[in-house]
Amino acid sequence: MRGIFVAGLGRGDGHGLVELGLTELLSRRVERLGVYRTIAREERAAGPPGAYAPRDERDADRELDAGLELIRGRYRLSRVVGGISPAEAARIGEDELLTRLADGCEAVVDECDALLVFGGHGAGPGGLGFDARLAAKLGVPVVLLAGGGAAAPPGRVVERDKAVVKAGAAVRPARTGRTAEEIAAELRAAYTLFSDAGCTVIAAIVNRARPNLALDAGLPVPCYVIPEKPALAAPTVRQVAAAARAAHIQGDDDGLQRDVLGFVFGGATLSVFLEHLTDGxxxxxxxxxxxxxLGAMAADMAGTAQPAGVMLTLGERPSETVRTITAKLAPQIPVLSTAADSFSVASMLSGLEGGITPEDHRKVESALGHFSAHVDAAALAGHIEPTRSERVTSRIFEHLIVQRAVADRRHIVLPEGEDERVQRAADIVLRRGIADVTLLGRPDVIRPRVHALGLDLHDVRVLDPLTSPLRDTFAERYALLREHRGMTPRRARDIMGDPNFFGTMMVHAGVVHGMVSGAAGTTAATILPAFQVIKTAPGTPAASAVVFACLADRVVLFADCGMHAMPGASELADIAICTARTAKLFGVEPRVAMLSYSSGPAGAGGDMERVREATELVRSRAPELPVEGPMRYDTAIDGARAGRDPEGSPVAGRATVLVFPDAEIAASACRAVRGAPGTVAYGPVLQGLRQPVNDLDRDATVGDIVDMVAITAVQAQAVAL
Structure with missing residues (x-):
């Protein structure tokens, strides 16, 4: 059986993060992935919507079930199966339980290329020893998962009567901290237990660790330490409202997804309260x-503190006049109302953790970025992936790009920083660790809007080209670059007020590594500055554009897509060679098909002679490239047809680089492939420039922007080599 067994050593390991990270890792490497949880926890009995029930052990059970729901909601996997409930497991003998779970895994794996098995975290009748027996019976490698013992951050309480702050008064109970020696001893004991049972342990993960935990477990396998990230465990305003049986009476619905990083009980005087109000x-x-x-809303508007929301207790609601004022001061902040008093609310919220839910996409992205930043996914995949699928789906290809970008982080500028799609994309890029980001635009416009959307862009640099000190420096450089065209310093300074020109100069000056623009502007506005300033790379006569098309069985590059209306034979050859280099850069083995309306030497007229000449030029300029042409599109793509015409070709039916004879045909092919079911296209991506600049479609989605940033980051890595 191919896969991995995740053996949790006990509660408090934050297994949801690790399970999500491993599912992401394997789902992007194998075509059919299954997930099996051995002991499927029973859900808490359902009550009225938003009803509160005291926390007990069943809440932890419910958290485990939520992990499966997260995986079901995010991934299209072959199977996601919960095994046996704890109650049922307690009724049957250990040997029978072992057989039933092993049979359940075998039934799932028959439909999959690999299987992730999540152990019972000691919930089975034999505890961790039972997990060791099951993993040995299944014959899958094991990853040990231990909790790092980080303490939960305390809430902050402002007392009503004494008007003083009680530092450290916790709303969430702190988890008991453990020393590095205790964690190391637990891992060594678990390693011995699983090894003695006949299991192959390939790694250990310590999750929710204290900051700067120095751990030397002394294991012969890698040990990854993932520090606690409070925002991942923080509940959202929506979850807090449900726990406290509170109604949402004001503010945008988007605000309900804000993370609650602490609590301030505002019973003191206003001045004392404001001193202790913090972000989140x-x-x-x-x-x-x-x-x-009113003070909380004013603090948000003034930027001194940005609260996650306000909960009003005792069933009292502010007057219409007050609500009108607060709605204008901070319309995005959610305001809740509950009939409970403050003490009861504190009890209801005691120990509340939000976890990672399918609908909270930003938290999911943060979790995946946090996992990949601390776990060597490539090394881990090498152990758990004996054979890798040769089929490269769009999901696998996207993962490869993101993984490449994360491995050597570059800095990308987004000139359309005031566009909401760009802001949301920047948030995802940062959460996943894909790249560092600079947004161009007015800070007094971008920052409030970002805050209203609940995005985390604190680490993003925001520059206004009109007021940046770099404007004069860039104007001087641009004037020198375009002096032969009559450019003056004064005119250059005016031009540097344009975000696309300013961003291009940032790339040219090495302030950033690449640029992505075009979601709100024209293609010409994006690429003209690049052609004037960055220009083409040495040995590349002209830039061109390529689209990555993820077909059912492989990634195919289409060129040229929009840069050359009717390229000559020499230009076609240059485009083919440049596209082959791009294919190699992104891990695609180049097999070049020079396309025309007919295959082989028999055809004549039209573009046949031009394509035939271009093919010979490619062979002479890049003799190492497998290239065929002229060739029809279906012959290049369809393996069955390739068996008849032409027989024995190294390219026909296996082509990965398609060079079209003119832009109109290329555009038609791109439209067709984008509309085909099960096919995903990325681009056009500009190639042949000294430094990467890429253009977006006007209707680009947030996901399109994220993908283009990752592609641009990979291109920038190649420039740095």
């Missing part, structure tokens, strides 16, 4: 304290 805090105050409500 949920303000909990009696509903008759209009001053606290």
């Amino acid at each position: 805090a949920l303000v909990i105050t009696p509903g008759d304290r209009a001053d606290v409500l």
Whole structure:
């Protein structure tokens, strides 16, 4: 059986993050992946919507079930199966349980290329020893998962009567911290237990570790330490509202997805309250304290603190006049109302953790970025992936690009920083660790909008080309570059107020490594500055554009897509060679088909002679490249047809680089492939420039922008070599 067994050593290991990370890792490497949880936890009995029930052991069970729901909701896997409930497991003998779970895994793996098995975290009748027996019976390698013992961050309480802050008064109970020696001893004991059972342990992961935990487990396998990231465990405002049985009475629905990083109970005087209001805090105050409500909104508007939301207690709601004012001060901040008093709310929220849910896409992206930043995914995959599928699906290809970008992080500038799609894309790029980002635009426009959307762009540099000190420096350089065209310093300074020209100069000056633009502007506005400033790479006569088309069985590059209306034979040859280099850069073995309306030497007229000449030029300029032409599109793609015409070709039916005779035909092919079911296309991507600049479609989605940033980052890595 191919796959991996995740053996949790106990509670508090934050297994949801690791399970998500491993599922992401394998789902992008094998075509058919299954997930099997051995002990499927029972859900808490359902009650009225938003009803509160005291936390008990069943809440942890529910968290485990939520992990499967997250995987089901995010991934299209072959099977996601929950095994046996703890109650049922307790009723049957250990040997029978072992047989039933092993049979269940075997039934799932018959439909999959690989299987992820999540152990019972000691919940089975034989505890961790049972997991060791099961993993040995299944014959899959094991990853040990231990909790790092990080303490939960305390809430901050402002007392109503004493008007003082009690430092360290926790709303969430802190988890018991453990020393590095205790964690190491636990891992060594677990390693011995699984090894003695006949298992192959390939790695250990310590999750939710204290910051700067120095761990030397003394194991003969890699040990990865993932530090605690409070935002991942933080509940959202929506989850807090459900726990406290609170109604949403004001603010955008998007605000309900904000993370609650702490609690401030606003019972003190306004001045004391404001001193202790922090970013991400949920303000909990009696509903008759209009001053606290107004103070929280004013603090957000002034930028001194940005609370996650406000919860009004005792069933009291502010007057219409107060609500009108607060709605204008900070319309994005959610305001909740509950009939409970502040003490009861504190009890309801005690120990509340939000976890990672399918609908919280930003938290999912943060979790995946956090996992990949601390776990060597490539090394781990090498152990758990005996054979890799030769089929490169769009999901696998996207993962390869992202993995390449994350491995050597580059800095990308996005000139359309005031566009909401660009802001959302930047948030995902940062959460996944794909690249560092600079947004161009007015900070007083971008920052409030980003805050209103609940995005985390604190690490993003925001520059306004009109006011940046770099404007004069760039103007001087641009004037020198275009002096032969009559450019003056004054005119150059005016031009540097344009975000695309400013961003291009950032790339040219080495301030950033690449640029992505065009979601809100024209193609010409994006590429003209690049042609004037960056220009083509040495040995490349002209830039061209390529589209990556992920077909059912492989990735195929289409060229040229929009740069050359009717290229001559020499230009076609240059495009073919340049596209072959791009294919290699992105891990695609180049097999070049020079396309025309007919295959082989028999055809004549039209573009046949031009394509035939271009093919010979490619052979002479790049003799190492497998190239055939003229060749029809279906002959290049369809293996069955390739068996008849032409027989024995190294390219026909296996082509990965398709060079079209003119832009109109290439554009038609791109439109067709984008509309084909099961096919995903990326691009056009500009190739042949000294430094990467890429253009987006006007209707680009957030995902399109993220993908283009990753592609641009990979191109920038090649420039640095």
